[in-house]
Amino acid sequence: MKCSICNRKAVYFQRHSNRHLCRRHFIEDFERRVKIAVRKHKMIENDDRIAIALSGGKDSVTLTFALSKLYGKRRNLEFIAITIDEGIEGYRPPTVEIARKITKELGIEHVVVSFKENFGMTLDEMVRRGDKKPCTYCGVFRKYLLNKTAREIGANKLATGHNLDDETQTILLNFLNADIERLARLTPQRVQEGLVMRIKPFKEVYEKEVVVYGLLHKLPLTFDECPYSYFPVRTSVRDFLYDFENKYPGRKYSVLRAFEKLEPCLRQLYPQIKLNMCEKCGEPTPRKICQACRLLDELNP
Ligand code: SF4
Numbered sequence: 001m002k003c004s005i006c007n008r009k010a011v012y013f014q015r016h017s018n019r020h021l022c023r024r025h026f027i028e029d030f031e032r033r034v035k036i037a038v039r040k041h042k043m044i045e046n047d048d049r050i051a052i053a054l055s056g057g058k059d060s061v062t063l064t065f066a067l068s069k070l071y072g073k074r075r076n077l078e079f080i081a082i083t084i085d086e087g088i089e090g091y092r093p094p095t096v097e098i099a100r101k102i103t104k105e106l107g108i109e110h111v112v113v114s115f116k117e118n119f120g121m122t123l124d125e126m127v128r129r130g131d132k133k134p135c136t137y138c139g140v141f142r143k144y145l146l147n148k149t150a151r152e153i154g155a156n157k158l159a160t161g162h163n164l165d166d167e168t169q170t171i172l173l174n175f176l177n178a179d180i181e182r183l184a185r186l187t188p189q190r191v192q193e194g195l196v197m198r199i200k201p202f203k204e205v206y207e208k209e210v211v212v213y214g215l216l217h218k219l220p221l222t223f224d225e226c227p228y229s230y231f232p233v234r235t236s237v238r239d240f241l242y243d244f245e246n247k248y249p250g251r252k253y254s255v256l257r258a259f260e261k262l263e264p265c266l267r268q269l270y271p272q273i274k275l276n277m278c279e280k281c282g283e284p285t286p287r288k289i290c291q292a293c294r295l296l297d298e299l300n301p
Contacts, residue, residue, distance in 0.1 A: 012212055016250035023216055030213050031070060033204050041188045043157070043199035046076045051155035051196065053146055054081040054103070054110070056095025058221040059161030061102055062214035063202060067159065068106045082149050084142050085114040087122020091226055098220050113149050115141055119296060127228070130299050134228035137295060144292040148283060150196040162200040165207040168255040169237050176237065184270035187263045192275055194284030206252070 001010040003022035010020035014029070021029060038044050052067060054060045064081055071077055083099040085092055096112060103110035116122050119141060121129070126137045150158045167186075174183035191197055202210055214221045244251050277283070278290035285291070 011216070012209075014209075015245075016253065018249075026209075026212065027216060030205060030209055031066070034066060034201050035070065037204040038199075038201050041199070043159075043188075043201055044071055044077065046074075048157055049078045049080070049153075049155045050157045050159055050199070051146075051150035051153065052079055052081045052108075053158060053160045054083050054099045055161075056083060056092075056097070056099035056102075056222070057161075058214055058223065059163060059202070059207075059210055061098060061219050061221060062210050062217075063159060063161040064102055064106065064108065065217060065219055066213070067201065068108060072106070072108075080109045080111065080153055080155060082146060082153075083110065083112045084145050084149075085112055085116075086138055086142060087115050087124055088226060088228070089122075089124055091224060094224070095222060098222060101220060111149060111153060113145055115145075118145060119292075121299070123228075126299055130295075132295070132298075133230070135230070138228070140291050140295055144283060144290070147194075147196055151194070155196055157199050158196045159199050159201060161202055161210075163202040163205055163207045163210050164252050164256065165238070165241070167200070167203050168241055168252045169234055171255055171259045172237050172241065173234060176233075180266070181270050183259075184266040186259070187266055192272055192284065194275055194277065204253075204256070 001013070001020045002008065003010045003025055004019040005025045006022060008022035008024070011023050012021045012026045013019075014021055014026075044050065050067070052060070052064050054064050064079075067079055072079065081099065081103050083096055085096055099112070100110060114122075115126075119126075123134060123138055123141075127134045130137065146158060170186060171183065174180070174186070188199075205213075211221065241252060241255075273286060275284040275286055276288060278285045278293055279288050280293040281290060283290050283292070
């Protein structure tokens with residue numbers, strides 16, 4: 001197949017635009033859409049110090065590379081990568097190594113923080129000790145550590161590797177669960193004291209495009225899945241969206257645009273509440289004691 005733009009050999013068929021793209025035009029198109037999303041939501045601005053949530057998985061490795069390539073030369077911007085080592089034997093150590101390698105190659109400062117050092121036990125130990133699902137512990141403690149570390153290193157934004165597939169799955173899942181409050185939390189640029197603002201530069205590119213972009217740049221991508229990964233409802237939503245997109249290309253963008261139209265109503269319906277500081281650890285929480293401290297109390301009776 002030839003590229004629809006220049007006649008060179010195509011490496012990718014972009015279903016939503018019905019175009020075949022060669023290496024050069026695929027990369028140009030990908031980077032252009034990332035930059036448009038970044039500008040549209042003012043994700044990156046002068047004098048930002050941006051923490052990148054770098055797990056070492058394919059999305060975050062590609063994000064770190066893309067941010068460095070597209071914005072790394074700007075003098076008034078800083079990037080620092082944060083890797084959270086949850087302590088998942090056999091799965092996390094190789095991705096921590098990938099994170100170390102890529103940040104060294106790109107010349108980006110890198111901080112690794114672990115569950116063991118901060119909470120006294122690894123995720124594997126929490127799972128053996130507690131009665132909650134692994135992802136409950138992982139989600140709460142990882143979010144906690146990412147925010148705390150980003151704030152402590154002086155970052156004003158925290159970039160994550162969420163892509164168009166992740167975003168549309170989350171939007172639909174919240175609708176299906178009738179959890180409109182959680183849906184409202186997806187609206188961009190929410191600023192709350194103590195919480196570092198999240199940005200998602202890949203939110204307008206498909207997951208497979210992230211992978212192709214990473215492969216074309218010969219990045220060290222890993223496709224291993226976490227041994228605790230178990231999301232039956234999200235998997236059903238993902239499969240539904242995949243089939244729907246296959247039949248009607250571009251529908252994931254429709255989901256995102258529909259959500260954007262609802263954003264003003266969601267902001268009105270759920271205005272931001274002022275957060276408290278956790279009475280135990282001082283981290284921001286809507287309650288008196290944060291979720292991480294409550295889980296730790298359960299794990300250390
Ligand atoms: Fe953590 Fe669950 Fe993701 Fe594994 S699948 S990294 S336990 S959230």
